[in-house]
């Protein structure tokens with residue numbers, strides 16, 4: 001699973017960083033850092049994060065090449 | 070019927086089971102002024118804009134005609150849900166420090182197993198019941214237990230919280246056609262008692278950190294310093310109340326909605342990974358907080374061509390905005406896989422729900438385990454009996470048979 005966050009759309013709501021803290025981290029109050037290649041054991045958490053993002057800024061590709069990059 | 074009676078009709082208990090036709094009527098009227106000088110807004114884009122408008126206050130003391138719920142004379146100061154920035158921002162930030170990122174990123178994720186265990190224990194206790202009340206047997210005990218654990222309230226004191234919390238919630242009920250004075254007095258009294266209890270508990274943690282949020286409030290100072298004892302009390306009460314009946318109603322409305330949509334239920338059984346999206350759709354389709362009754366404009370403002378005067382009560386009908394066809398395709402359809410879903414179920418803007426990640430996780434786990442536990446659930450009563458409140462709307466009981 002690969003992800004990419006559309007940082008133009010992201011509003012820093014941090015919902016993703018609560019629900020998948022191993023993948024998304026808040027740096028200070030507003031800027032978001034994330035791991036584009038999601039480890040197997042984080043997939044369920046990332047799915048929760050994707051659904052919770054109020055502006056649908058997290059895009060997912062299940063296979064390498066279809067999502068991020 | 071006339072738009073100036075809409076609030077009366079929406080709050081009328083006879084319309085509790087299905088207020089949605091009234092919300093459609095409200096959307097058609099744009100902004101609806103009521104006889105008592107309050108204004109209702111029910112269209113998505115207008116509500117969203119108002120929730121981001123700094124001229125809209127959450128502080129009831131800004132109203133020209135003060136209402137009973139505005140009083141601070143009870144000794145406990147208002148909590149940040151009823152304050153404006155910068156005070157709101159400061160208090161919310163200090164509370165967030167021990168709840169979520171960036172300072173405490175693992176708190177909610179770390180509760181996953183705890184929540185699952187509490188849910189499974191509750192369900193194990195129901196194994197030989199033929200008939201289940203989803204509210205009393207399942208949805209009601211869960212959030213209270215979870216919040217008490219989060220704050221650090223000992224398990225044996227939980228029943229007291231249920232009592233206090235019921236009285237406080239009844240105190241908010243704005244149903245106009247009855248005298249609400251006694252309900253408000255009892256609510257204020259319960260809030261004070263709960264505040265004193267939490268303040269006392271927090272003080273006993275001072276110097277003895279125990280990992281919970283109350284302990285962090287008194288032991289862990291951030292750049293903004295620490296909550297004062299009174300602020301600790303007000304914040305503790307807010308967290309308990311805001312996260313209690315709301316979550317109960319989301320779980321219960323959720324199960325009711327799934328039972329009314331057997332295809333969606335079957336699909337979630339086949340594709341459990343869809344649950345997070347389904348919970349977002351529930352927050353849109355049957356939101357536990359139907360309206361925000363406590364906004365007040367700080368200046369005359371123009372909304373959809375009408376002027377709302379400074380100081381008037383302004384009521385934002387979230388549940389109406391969530392079904393606005395101008396924003397959502399097929400707005401009256403429940404679609405558990407809906408993707409474009411920026412609903413108003415948790416509000417929006419600076420006051421948007423503090424506890425949303427916890428509420429999401431609790432509800433996802435609760436519904437997932439509940440539908441696994443019940444093979445062929447059957448609704449015994451539809452519509453079920455609803456609670457009184459038109460604000461925090463949800464069934465009082467939800468009876469389900471096992472096939």
Ligand code: HEM
Nearest residue numbers: 149150311312315316319357358415416420422423424428
């Ligand atoms: C499904 C469950 C829930 C729903 C539907 C819900 C809904 C909401 C809504 C609509 C608001 C906005 C209020 C406003 O703008 O005036 C709000 C605020 C708030 N909620 Fe929730 N909530 C839920 C669960 C929780 C939980 C579990 C907690 C606590 C852990 C919580 C704590 C809060 C707090 C503290 C605020 C005030 C935020 C502020 O003023 O900045 N909520 N909630």
Ligand code: SF4
Nearest residue numbers: 010011013014016053
């Ligand atoms: S939840 Fe969405 S908007 Fe919020 S920080 Fe994450 S990606 Fe950005």
